[in-house]
Amino acid sequence: MKSKQRFLKSIIGTLLLSGAVQASAADQTILNTSYDIARELFATYNPTFEKHWLEKTGKTIEIKQSHAGSSKQANAIMNGLSADVVTFNQVTDVQVLHDKGKMIPADWKNEFPNASSPYYSTIAFLVRKGNPKNIKSWGDLAGNDVALVFPNPKTSGNGRYTFLAAYGYAQNTFGKDNEAKVDDFLGTFLKNVSVFDTGGRGATTTFVERGIGDVLITFESEVNNIRNQYGADKYEVVVPKTSILAEFPVAVVEKNAKKNGTEEVSREYLSYLYSEESQRLLAGFNYRVHNDVVKKEFADKFPEVNLLTVENIAGGWPQATKELFANGGKLDQLQRR
Amino acid sequence: MATHLSATETRPRHKRVLPGLSLSLGTSLLFISLILLLPMSGLVMQSVDMGWERYWQVISDERVVASYKVTLWAALIASVFNGFFGLLLAWVLVRYDFPGRRILDALVDLPFALPTAVAGITLATLYAQNGWYGEILESLGLKVAYTPWGIVLAMAFTSIPFVVRTVQPVLEELSPEEEEAGMTLGASDWSVFRRVIFPALWPALMTGIALSFTRSLGEFGAVIFIAGNMPYVSEITSLMIFVSLQEFDFPAASAIASVVLMASLVLLFAINIWQARYLRRLHGRS
Numbered sequence: 113m114k115s116k117q118r119f120l121k122s123i124i125g126t127l128l129l130s131g132a133v134q135a136s137a138a139d140q141t142i143l144n145t146s147y148d149i150a151r152e153l154f155a156t157y158n159p160t161f162e163k164h165w166l167e168k169t170g171k172t173i174e175i176k177q178s179h180a181g182s183s184k185q186a187n188a189i190m191n192g193l194s195a196d197v198v199t200f201n202q203v204t205d206v207q208v209l210h211d212k213g214k215m216i217p218a219d220w221k222n223e224f225p226n227a228s229s230p231y232y233s234t235i236a237f238l239v240r241k242g243n244p245k246n247i248k249s250w251g252d253l254a255g256n257d258v259a260l261v262f263p264n265p266k267t268s269g270n271g272r273y274t275f276l277a278a279y280g281y282a283q284n285t286f287g288k289d290n291e292a293k294v295d296d297f298l299g300t301f302l303k304n305v306s307v308f309d310t311g312g313r314g315a316t317t318t319f320v321e322r323g324i325g326d327v328l329i330t331f332e333s334e335v336n337n338i339r340n341q342y343g344a345d346k347y348e349v350v351v352p353k354t355s356i357l358a359e360f361p362v363a364v365v366e367k368n369a370k371k372n373g374t375e376e377v378s379r380e381y382l383s384y385l386y387s388e389e390s391q392r393l394l395a396g397f398n399y400r401v402h403n404d405v406v407k408k409e410f411a412d413k414f415p416e417v418n419l420l421t422v423e424n425i426a427g428g429w430p431q432a433t434k435e436l437f438a439n440g441g442k443l444d445q446l447q448r449r
Numbered sequence: 450m451a452t453h454l455s456a457t458e459t460r461p462r463h464k465r466v467l468p469g470l471s472l473s474l475g476t477s478l479l480f481i482s483l484i485l486l487l488p489m490s491g492l493v494m495q496s497v498d499m500g501w502e503r504y505w506q507v508i509s510d511e512r513v514v515a516s517y518k519v520t521l522w523a524a525l526i527a528s529v530f531n532g533f534f535g536l537l538l539a540w541v542l543v544r545y546d547f548p549g550r551r552i553l554d555a556l557v558d559l560p561f562a563l564p565t566a567v568a569g570i571t572l573a574t575l576y577a578q579n580g581w582y583g584e585i586l587e588s589l590g591l592k593v594a595y596t597p598w599g600i601v602l603a604m605a606f607t608s609i610p611f612v613v614r615t616v617q618p619v620l621e622e623l624s625p626e627e628e629e630a631g632m633t634l635g636a637s638d639w640s641v642f643r644r645v646i647f648p649a650l651w652p653a654l655m656t657g658i659a660l661s662f663t664r665s666l667g668e669f670g671a672v673i674f675i676a677g678n679m680p681y682v683s684e685i686t687s688l689m690i691f692v693s694l695q696e697f698d699f700p701a702a703s704a705i706a707s708v709v710l711m712a713s714l715v716l717l718f719a720i721n722i723w724q725a726r727y728l729r730r731l732h733g734r735s
Binding site: 439447 | 507698
C-alpha cells in the first residue's frame, strides 16, 4: 500500500514539475491562429521572430500555431479560442471578428501597412506536363473538354477568389454590362468542375494524388509549392495575364491580447512580417511581397499580372458575399440546374 | 455438485450492487440531460429566433432538398447492402471456426475506431481512377469515387459494424436444436433458414439496418472526401450544414440539422416500437 502511494505521489510530482517547467520555458506565449496551408510558413517564421524579440527586448517568447480553414478559425476564436493574433487568407474572416465577435476595432485594416496585408498572392493554374489542353488564360477554362479542380467557393476562401477571378476576367472580356455573356461564361466554367473539395489542400490532393482534372486552380503560392514538391517535370505553372489580388490579412485580436497581456509582442509579431528579412522569407514561400529590394530579387519568379481587386470586380467583400456567395446569390443561380 | 454450490455462493447477495434506484436513475437522467438533451435543445434554440417562414425557407431550399434526396438514397442503398453483407459476416464469425477468426472479429470494429476522415481519404485513394480498385472498376466502366456511389461506399464502410454487432449475439443464442429438428423433419437448408433462423434474426437484423441507416444520414467526415460534392448531384445534407456554418449563418445550420435530427429520432422510435410489438407477437405477452 505504501509503495503504491509513493508511486502515485511521484507521478503527481513529476506532472506538476513538468507543468511548471513548461510554463517557465518562455517569458510569454502567444497563439497565432492561421489558415490551413500556412503551417510550414509560420513554422519557419516563428524562430526568426523569437530571435528578433530576444534581441530587441531581452525576453523570450514562445509562439504557438493553430491551423485550419480560416472561417473555421474565426468561429473558434469567437467561441473562445484565446488567439492573440490572426493571420488569415480572407478579409471577411478577419472582419467577422469585428462584426460579430466585437474583438477587434473597426479600422483594423489601418493598423499595418498595405491594408494590414504583409504579403499577397493571386490565383494561377497548374497543368499537367506539356500542357496537353493548351491552357493559357481563363478563357480556355470554359472550353468543351477541360476538367477543372478547385475548392468549393461556399466552403473555401481559395474557391471564392477563384470564382471572383473568373468573374473579373469575364467582365473585362465581355464588358461589365454584358451580363448574359458573363453569366454564360461562368456557367460553363462551373460545369467543367470535376470535384468540389471543401478546402484548398483537398483540391491539391485530388489533382495531384488522385490524378483528376486537367487544371488545378489555386493560389499562385500553392501552385509553385506543389510543383517544387511533386516534381517540376510533371507539372507546369500557368499564370494568367489577368487575375485577382488575393490579400492575406493579419490582425491582433485586441480583446484576447489585452486579457493575456500580450499586446506589445503581438503587434511586433505582425509588423515584423514587413521587415526585409521576413519579406524574403515570404517570397521564398512563393508569396508576392511589397518590399522593393526583395521584389527585385525575385522578379523572375513572379510574372507580371494585371491584378483586379475584389472592389473592382464585385464592389468589395461585403457586397461580394451578399450578391455572389450567399444563399440564392449568383453562384447558386448559376449552379441551379 | 460441489462446484455448483460454490457458484451459487459467489453470486451477489443483493440484486442491486449500485446504490438504490432513486440515486442511480437520478444520476443517469442527469447525465442524459447534460450530454444529450441540453445540446439538442440548444440546437433547437438557435433556430428559434429565425421564425417559421425563414425556417421553412431554409429547409425547403432547392439545393438542400436535393441533398436530402442524395443522402436518403445513398443511406438506403448502403444500409441494405450492409444488411446482406453484415448478416453474412456475422454468420461466418459465429458459425465457423477458422484461423484468424478472432482477428476478423476485431477488425469488424475498425470503422468505429478509425477517424471517419481517415476512412474517407483512404477510400478515395483506393477508388479514385488511378487507385488500386478504381483502376479496375474504371476499365469496367464504373466510376465510384467522386460520384454518388462514392457516398454509398463511404456510408456502408462507416456503418457496417452496426449490423454485425446487433446480429451476432442473436445468432450466438440461436439453439442448434431447432435447426436440427427442422432438418430431421426433412426440411431443406433453405427452408430451415427461411422458417427457423430468419424469423429469430429478423428483428435484430432490422435494428442493425436501421441503425446503419440513421448513422449514414449523419455521416460527414468520410463522405465529403469521396463524394465530389457537386451541387444537386453529390452533395449530402451534412455538407449543407457545414456550408451554413462557414457563412456564419448559425440559425440556418441548426435548422437543417434539426431536420436530420428529427428524421433520426423518428426512425429510432419507429424501430423501437416495431421491435417491441414484434417480440411480443413472437414470444407471447410476458
